[in-house]
Amino acid sequence: MTDIQTLESKIQLNISEASDEAILESVRVSALGKKGSISLEMKTLGKMTPEQRKEMGPALNGLKSRITDAIAVRKSVLKAEALELRLERETLDISLPTRKGPADTGRVHPVAQVMDELTAIFADMGFAIAEGPDIETDFNNFTALNFPPDHPARLEHDTFFLPEREDGTQMVLRTHTSPVQVRTMRSQKPPIRVICPGRTYRCDSDQTHTPMFHQVEGLVIDKTANLGNLKWVLEEFLKAFFEIDSVKMRFRASHFPFTETSMEVDIGCRRVGNEIRVGEGDDWLEILGCGMVHPNVLRHCNLDPDEYQGFAWGMGIDRIAMLKYGMPDLRAFFGADKRWLDHYGFKPFDIPSLVGGLSQ
Numbered sequence: 002m003t004d005i006q007t008l009e010s011k012i013q014l015n016i017s018e019a020s021d022e023a024i025l026e027s028v029r030v031s032a033l034g035k036k037g038s039i040s041l042e043m044k045t046l047g048k049m050t051p052e053q054r055k056e057m058g059p060a061l062n063g064l065k066s067r068i069t070d071a072i073a074v075r076k077s078v079l080k081a082e083a084l085e086l087r088l089e090r091e092t093l094d095i096s097l098p099t100r101k102g103p104a105d106t107g108r109v110h111p112v113a114q115v116m117d118e119l120t121a122i123f124a125d126m127g128f129a130i131a132e133g134p135d136i137e138t139d140f141n142n143f144t145a146l147n148f149p150p151d152h153p154a155r156l157e158h159d160t161f162f163l164p165e166r167e168d169g170t171q172m173v174l175r176t177h178t179s180p181v182q183v184r185t186m187r188s189q190k191p192p193i194r195v196i197c198p199g200r201t202y203r204c205d206s207d208q209t210h211t212p213m214f215h216q217v218e219g220l221v222i223d224k225t226a227n228l229g230n231l232k233w234v235l236e237e238f239l240k241a242f243f244e245i246d247s248v249k250m251r252f253r254a255s256h257f258p259f260t261e262t263s264m265e266v267d268i269g270c271r272r273v274g275n276e277i278r279v280g281e282g283d284d285w286l287e288i289l290g291c292g293m294v295h296p297n298v299l300r301h302c303n304l305d306p307d308e309y310q311g312f313a314w315g316m317g318i319d320r321i322a323m324l325k326y327g328m329p330d331l332r333a334f335f336g337a338d339k340r341w342l343d344h345y346g347f348k349p350f351d352i353p354s355l356v357g358g359l360s361q
């Protein structure tokens with residue numbers, strides 16, 4: 002009995018002196034492990050007389066359970082102490098600025114932003130996106146769009162021609178996004194409702210012209226599409242894009258080979274110094290070309306003009322971006338100057354949507 006008491010007080014002392022969980026664990030192993038002091042005592046039970054065993058059995062079991070409990074209590078105390086220590090040591094200054102990641106420093110180019118805005122607006126009206134290649138056939142860029150052969154309009158576009166091929170034909174860098182109309186009508190059945198944003202090329206360069214620029218084309222073809230529909234689509238688009246409640250529009254007769262009637266659209270604006278404010282004032286600003294698709298274009302696209310009709314429009318993306326975001330020089334768009342992009346670019350996670358807002 003004295004032995005058991007001595008053993009117990011020795012182990013209890015070790016337990017209370019254990020200063021961390023690792024030491025406590027070694028105390029546990031040395032007492033309760035396979036070769037631990039208590040386990041060894043338990044093994045002696047087998048060799049005892051029944052009377053001795055009757056006395057020692059409960060005593061040893063009691064010892065074992067008291068030690069087990071004491072270890073568990075000490076363990077939770079040590080855990081709490083360790084946590085307290087960590088909390089004291091590991092302070093976090095939440096007033097420090099965070100390190101900037103790519104999403105904070107990278108910027109979305111205004112052209113990409115405006116393309117996303119266009120897409121959000123027209124997708125909401127039920128338009129799909131159609132795309133075509135930058136290098137086009139003369140047929141898709143001109144002939145199918147009702148440009149007569151050797152017509153000066155082909156030259157008006159300041160076309161970049163690629164070297165003549167063996168069969169005598171020449172590919173071109175598309176001068177407008179209108180060839181995507183042709184590709185769409187030749188590959189899809191009406192009803193068609195698409196917008197075609199993309200790069201376009203003309204041999205031209207000054208403050209408002211660059212050899213590569215961006216356009217967006219719109220096309221609607223079905224059996225009844227009419228000018229009233231066109232006007233509504235454009236008006237809704239302009240209001241949504243410029244984020245204004247109403248927009249004044251003026252349709253002027255114009256000429257494009259691929260539309261009949263053809264019109265240019267001006268929107269109401271006010272000029273304040275160099276700045277142009279859309280949606281107010283008595284000035285006008287030309288913004289896009291449009292019209293009813295010419296029957297010859299429908300025929301070139303294997304559609305019967307007696308059955309189908311439609312309207313189309315084309316617009317400079319860079320130009321409406323300059324207008325909306327007050328960027329004065331188009332050439333800076335393609336200058337790859339990071340300072341310009343830092344200033345005019347958009348945060349990558351601010352994805353334009355009609356619900357979340359286009360530009361904020």
Ligand code: DAH
Nearest residue numbers: 177179290291292313314315
């Ligand atoms: N393709 C014309 C251009 O490059 C823009 C245009 C005008 C497109 C009228 C159209 C349209 O679809 O109907 O200037």
